[in-house]
Amino acid sequence: MSALLDLIPSLLGGLWVTVQLTLGGALLACILAWLGGLGKRSGFWPVRWVAIAYIEVFRGTSALVQLFWFFYGLPLFGIHLAPMWAGILVLGLNIGAYGAEIVRGGIQSIDKGQSEACTALNLTPFQQFRFVLLPQALVRILPPAGNLLIELLKTTALVSLITLSDLTFKGMILRAETLRTAEIFALLLLIYFGLAQLLAFLVRRIELRLKRGWHMEGTS
Amino acid sequence: MSTAPIVSVRGLCKRFGTHEVLKEFDMDINPGEKLSIIGPSGSGKSTFLRILMTLEKPNAGTIEIEGKGLWHMERGGKTVPADKKHLRAMRTQVGMVFQHFNLFPHMTALQNVAMAPKQVLGLTRDEANERGQDLLERVGLGDKLDAHPNQLSGGQKQRVGIARALAMQPKVMLFDEVTSALDPELVGEVLGVLRELAHETDMTMLLVTHEMRFAQEISDRVAFMDHGQVLELDTPANIFTNPTLARTREFLNAVLES
Numbered sequence: 001m002s003a004l005l006d007l008i009p010s011l012l013g014g015l016w017v018t019v020q021l022t023l024g025g026a027l028l029a030c031i032l033a034w035l036g037g038l039g040k041r042s043g044f045w046p047v048r049w050v051a052i053a054y055i056e057v058f059r060g061t062s063a064l065v066q067l068f069w070f071f072y073g074l075p076l077f078g079i080h081l082a083p084m085w086a087g088i089l090v091l092g093l094n095i096g097a098y099g100a101e102i103v104r105g106g107i108q109s110i111d112k113g114q115s116e117a118c119t120a121l122n123l124t125p126f127q128q129f130r131f132v133l134l135p136q137a138l139v140r141i142l143p144p145a146g147n148l149l150i151e152l153l154k155t156t157a158l159v160s161l162i163t164l165s166d167l168t169f170k171g172m173i174l175r176a177e178t179l180r181t182a183e184i185f186a187l188l189l190l191i192y193f194g195l196a197q198l199l200a201f202l203v204r205r206i207e208l209r210l211k212r213g214w215h216m217e218g219t220s
Numbered sequence: 221m222s223t224a225p226i227v228s229v230r231g232l233c234k235r236f237g238t239h240e241v242l243k244e245f246d247m248d249i250n251p252g253e254k255l256s257i258i259g260p261s262g263s264g265k266s267t268f269l270r271i272l273m274t275l276e277k278p279n280a281g282t283i284e285i286e287g288k289g290l291w292h293m294e295r296g297g298k299t300v301p302a303d304k305k306h307l308r309a310m311r312t313q314v315g316m317v318f319q320h321f322n323l324f325p326h327m328t329a330l331q332n333v334a335m336a337p338k339q340v341l342g343l344t345r346d347e348a349n350e351r352g353q354d355l356l357e358r359v360g361l362g363d364k365l366d367a368h369p370n371q372l373s374g375g376q377k378q379r380v381g382i383a384r385a386l387a388m389q390p391k392v393m394l395f396d397e398v399t400s401a402l403d404p405e406l407v408g409e410v411l412g413v414l415r416e417l418a419h420e421t422d423m424t425m426l427l428v429t430h431e432m433r434f435a436q437e438i439s440d441r442v443a444f445m446d447h448g449q450v451l452e453l454d455t456p457a458n459i460f461t462n463p464t465l466a467r468t469r470e471f472l473n474a475v476l477e478s
Contacts (some may be wrong), residue, residue: 057442111322113318113320114322115383119273119274120315120385121336123339123340131324132324136326
């Protein structure tokens with residue numbers, strides 16, 4: 001056990017990079033998921049078209065290839081991104097595209113009677129979204145969004161391929177130095193698993209908070 | 221009837237695909253009138269209410285509420301289709317209670333009722349809550365202000381639905397089969413609320429219903445609809461005891477015997 005523990009300090013720097021990527025990527029993914037999800041429902045076709053193009057392109061290609069493009073491809077066109085920014089950008093764009101479908105599905109799943117009631121009460125489209133659709137969509141969106149967040153955490157390991165020293169990268173370095181392969185990989189597994197559990201716990205907390213006192217038919 | 225009608229419908233047509241739901245539909249409704257619409261399912265009753273609530277757009281014809289077009293407006297001396305702003309202005313006159321309640325599940329009963337008065341009519345929170353509480357007490361739910369819809373029975377839900385619609389103080393209230401989704405033993409409490417409204421308010425009430433006895437009891441007039449048209453429009457006494465048309469008699473015999 002102590003043999004495992006003495007490896008941890010060398011991994012901490014990498015852990016911080018992984019956390020930064022996860023938080024930064026999640027923030028961007030969250031914004032893009034709403035823009036993409038709402039955009040796909042827009043009545044204005046250019047907006048809808050851009051949203052669909054974004055979702056399809058970033059869902060339909062691999063995150064690794066996207067990462068290579070942003071880090072090694074864009075410089076060919078004169079655009080240079082720091083590895084951390086390239087990492088956050090790709091993670092956000094990639095996960096955001098999946099998130100957009102979750103957002104769209106979450107809003108679409110709300111019974112049509114809800115918007116009819118809003119019309120009958122003369123709510124503006126914005127009020128309808130803010131007071132009726134959004135609160136109901138959020139509780140439906142959160143559980144799959146939590147899954148996606150864990151997916152994002154695991155995808156961060158790819159950034160070691162664009163020179164970022166994240167948790168996985170540090171682990172590989174440490175393995176080369178110490179040759180304690182089994183212990184290091186076991187430790188990596190544990191740390192990623194711990195982070196994922198932490199994320200799942202946080203999402204669950206938010207979900208319970210949103211639903212406090214509210215027992216919705218069909219969910220709960 | 222010498223007063224001008226509050227709702228005037230002329231030549232209203234509605235098609236879903238090739239299916240004609242309303243055909244050259246005409247109707248005048250007097251201010252304060254309680255008018256029930258009866259008829260077999262698929263006769264266009266609910267579609268008519270939904271067009272009045274601007275939930276469906278008619279294919280042809282005109283509707284006027286207090287002389288102003290609902291689905292059309294005047295611009296530069298010409299009659300043009302209503303824009304969003306016009307529809308919003310016209311909607312303040314009309315309210316609706318739905319068959320399936322359509323309550324907001326994430327809000328308490330009080331929030332369901334008070335939200336639109338606050339957001340749409342601009343009442344303060346206290347004013348809106350007071351109005352909401354008054355109305356919920358009026359429908360017999362003064363002890364359920366903080367209950368969420370799924371903690372309520374169907375009859376209670378529908379009474380919240382009625383209170384919610386009343387809170388906007390429309391001149392014309394539409395009731396779209398408001399007891400059809402209820403268990404039989406819960407129908408009475410909702411009809412009780414409607415009866416009280418019919419007797420004690422001067423609100424114009426338009427009810428699509430399958431509760432024949434109730435329609436007979438509270439209506440000023442009853443319309444019998446079939447295949448997208450009003451076939452007969454008369455006092456409840458005449459419709460129920462002495463209908464002119466064989467088709468009306470046939471329908472009434474079928475529903476009243478069951």
